[in-house]
Amino acid sequence: MTKTWDKVFPKSDRVDHAKVTFANRYGITLVGDLYLPKDRGGVRLPALVVVGPFGAVKEQSSGLYAQTMAERGFATLAFDASFTGESGGSPRNLASPDINTEDVSAAVDYLGLHEAVDRERIGVIGICGFGGMALNAVAVDKRVKAVVASTMYDMSRVMSKGYNDSVTSAQRTQTLEQLSWQRWDDARNGKPAYNPPHNELKGGEAQFLLDYHDYYKTPRGFHPRAVNSTGSWTRTTALSFMNMPLLTYIKEIAPRPVLLIHGEKAHSRYFSETAYAAAAEPKELMIIPGAVHTDLYDRMDKIPFDRITDFFRENLIAA
Incomplete structure (x- = not known):
């Protein structure tokens, strides 16, 4: 683990920060950043697990959310998902709808055992692709009292159906055939093959791809450990997402509240709109x-931290 502050955002003088480790149910060691408000006194605090975006690390967006919410009185934990960043797991740069959902609950395990935390008041914030994972985790993990998904992606939907569900049955079959044969190549080579590097520009890209480049490849958000800044996912990462829809049981989050936040002009807005329609009240x-x-x-003038704060203050109520 790094010892120095290497986040893409400034360190706050209003919070205490510490590197921590914890294990998920599969025995993978996860590395996180724990943020605690300095003026906490001896009171046990409401707590938030924060994770995402998909392909990012805790030194980027999730850390910014976590530090900001710690300034507002919450104990927060931002962490690297299995197989990424400083967390364990091999091979590297692999994602799994099951294991990454488990990562969220493992973070709840950690917070619920921390002396500064009131385990009856734990919430979750998932950003981008981990917004979908967060909703999936909270549906099954009844310890969590409320969940926020910000600029949410449903990774299983986009991997299996493409953007705006544009992939045909024939195209899906072709992709699965390619990924299936790739398994033999990986088995023969004893290691996975990787996709081309993410967020490289060749000209003519859609605006949302330019936006990704502007975050992950420039000083605004670049971090050397982030998959989206310096690497790519294994070619077969999509396999486990293709027939495992993440939001099948979103209704089972109720009666715990869900807050979905999305940009008006986001190419991904339909993911939150669909999830909202499928979720049960309160939402x-x-x-x-x-x-x-x-x-x-990361745009502090765009992220509605006041509403997020009020949402958790209203809903993280001890039993």
């Missing part, structure tokens, strides 16, 4: 005027 969909997908990664 809220908050659309941020003029915002694109990546604005909710």
Whole structure:
């Protein structure tokens, strides 16, 4: 683990920060950043697990959310998902709908055993692709009292159906055939093959791809350990997402509340709108005027931290 502050955002003088480790149910060691408000006194605090975006690390957006919410009185834990960043797991740069959902609950395990935390008041914030994972985790993990998904991606939906569900049955079959044969190549080579590097520009890209580049490949958000900044996922990462829809049981989050936040101009807005329609009450969909997908990664004038704070203060109520 790094010893120095290497986040893409400034360190706050209003919180205490510490590197921590904890294990998930599969025995993978996860590395996180724990943020505690300095003026906490001896009171046990409401706590938040924060994770995402998909392909990012805790030094980026999730850390910014976590530190900001710690300034507002919460104990917060931002962490690297299995196989990424400083967390364990091999091979590297692999994602799994099951293991990454488990990562969220493992973070709840950690917070619930921490002396500064009131385990009856734990919430979750998932950003981008981990917004979908967070919703999936909270549906099954009844210890969590409330969940926020910000600029949410449903990774199983986009991997299996493409953007705006545009992939045909024939195209899906072709992709599965390619991925299936790739398994033999990986087995023969004794290691996985990787996709081309993410967020490289060749010209003519859609605006949302330019937005990703602007965050992950420039000083605004670049971090050397982030998959989206310097690497790529294994070619077969999509396999486990293809027939494992993450949001099948979103209704089972109820009666615990859900807050979905998305940008008005985000290419991904339909993911939150669909999730909102499928979720049961109590639920809220908050659309941020003029915002694109990546604005909710780090734009402090766009991320509605006041509403997020009120939402958790209202709903993280001890039993």
